Amino acid sequence: MRAGLTVLCLAYVLSQFFRAFLAVLSGVLEQDIGATPDDLAFASGLWFLSFAAMQIPVGWALDQIGPRRTAWVLLLFGGAGGAAMFALASTALHVNIAMLLIGVGCSPVLMASYYIFARQFPAAQFATLAALMVGVGSVGNLVAAYPMAWAAETLGWRASLWALAAVSGLVALGIAFTVRDPEPVQSETRGSLLDLLKMPVLWAILPLALVSYTPAGAVRGLWIGPYLQDVFGLSTSQVGQATLIMGVAMICGTLSYGPLDRLFRTQKWVVFIGNMLCVAATLTLALAVGVNAWLSIALCAALGFFGGSYPVIMAHGRGFFPPHLAGRGVTLLNLCSIGGVGVMQFISGPLHNAASAGGVEAGYSAVFAFIGLSLLVGALIYLFSRDSTN
Numbered sequence: 001m002r003a004g005l006t007v008l009c010l011a012y013v014l015s016q017f018f019r020a021f022l023a024v025l026s027g028v029l030e031q032d033i034g035a036t037p038d039d040l041a042f043a044s045g046l047w048f049l050s051f052a053a054m055q056i057p058v059g060w061a062l063d064q065i066g067p068r069r070t071a072w073v074l075l076l077f078g079g080a081g082g083a084a085m086f087a088l089a090s091t092a093l094h095v096n097i098a099m100l101l102i103g104v105g106c107s108p109v110l111m112a113s114y115y116i117f118a119r120q121f122p123a124a125q126f127a128t129l130a131a132l133m134v135g136v137g138s139v140g141n142l143v144a145a146y147p148m149a150w151a152a153e154t155l156g157w158r159a160s161l162w163a164l165a166a167v168s169g170l171v172a173l174g175i176a177f178t179v180r181d182p183e184p185v186q187s188e189t190r191g192s193l194l195d196l197l198k199m200p201v202l203w204a205i206l207p208l209a210l211v212s213y214t215p216a217g218a219v220r221g222l223w224i225g226p227y228l229q230d231v232f233g234l235s236t237s238q239v240g241q242a243t244l245i246m247g248v249a250m251i252c253g254t255l256s257y258g259p260l261d262r263l264f265r266t267q268k269w270v271v272f273i274g275n276m277l278c279v280a281a282t283l284t285l286a287l288a289v290g291v292n293a294w295l296s297i298a299l300c301a302a303l304g305f306f307g308g309s310y311p312v313i314m315a316h317g318r319g320f321f322p323p324h325l326a327g328r329g330v331t332l333l334n335l336c337s338i339g340g341v342g343v344m345q346f347i348s349g350p351l352h353n354a355a356s357a358g359g360v361e362a363g364y365s366a367v368f369a370f371i372g373l374s375l376l377v378g379a380l381i382y383l384f385s386r387d388s389t390n
Helices: 002-018 022-033 037-053 055-064 067-087 092-106 109-120 123-137 139-143 146-154 157-178 193-197 206-211 214-232 236-257 260-264 268-287 293-306 310-318 323-358 360-382
Strands: none
Touching: 002 067, 002 092, 002 109, 002 123, 002 139, 002 157, 022 037, 022 092, 022 146, 022 157, 022 214, 022 236, 037 055, 037 092, 037 214, 037 323, 055 067, 055 109, 055 323, 067 092, 067 109, 067 157, 109 123, 109 310, 109 323, 123 139, 123 236, 123 260, 123 310, 139 146, 139 236, 146 157, 146 236, 193 323, 206 310, 206 323, 206 360, 214 236, 214 268, 214 293, 214 323, 214 360, 236 293, 236 310, 260 268, 260 310, 268 293, 268 310, 268 360, 310 323, 323 360
8 A cells, every 4th residue: 555655646746747837838838839828827727627527526436446446547548648638739729628638637646545544544644644645746846847947948848748648657557556445335325425515514614625725726826927927027947946936835834734733633723824824925915916026936935835724624524524425525625625726717817817907917916816815705614614623
């Protein structure tokens, strides 16, 4: 199982990479195939929404056929196949289709790991293990920053995508040969996603799950790149360095959140306070959008750090799932988390375009303000949740 979890972690590195690499390619893709930042926002949204939509069948598959087959088949055909199509792209439409396929391919990877954690490890360790997987896997976020910018400038973005297609295929085959499925749950009780949605204890958690990842996911996944280029005139290499800083902050934040629920014996207040700090950083960025490049990078790093509450939110919800619905439970929360970013990207593109009529800075200020206010609403609803320390 240790070897299998290691390979799943490598697959999650790819998942983190693919959700974030468009930020450093915005300039070269616009130059080579005419894909504008608004086009890339749509493509990024397709990745997140296809990923989110797959959580329903992935949850069923984890409970019924196990994580091994679920993960390797989708990563091989969706991840490797989508990366190959991206390498061949000549229009924004091709990028859209490729990102949709890659989202499908990445959709089971983290949930396969979480399913194994939920089934084979003590509940009290779930948040720490979940944070460790996300933190280590977020190396992909770092590779999608300056190293990807360097590769695009040195090797070309098409050659880089071909290499990623090959790596994705190899990792998928690694999952097939190393991951072992947990023993199936012996239970006469049947259930479905609808049974989870009928649980009132989840109703105050799901709205925050929907918006908690949007600051880090939307900003790091796309907007930091065109923002720093359009407002401050940074080069592709400089944007790569800025996204690297934000990526490191996101990893540090995720790893910091992991043990806090056991340290303070509360999940609710760890999540709430952290997300309110993320709200403050995001809204400050909206107000200070054109002040100074270093201030903006620091605020992006801050919202990335405090926006890392995902593992504790997952642990909070996981404490209420019945064993026979563990797979569908974790994928439901993941659907909300990833789907929220997808919806945000679809809204943010037209919002940026409309607000830009008032100037370049106004467009980005509107995007950051919308993200911050959405998170504020989710955090306030979360106040009505029931605490759990597992």
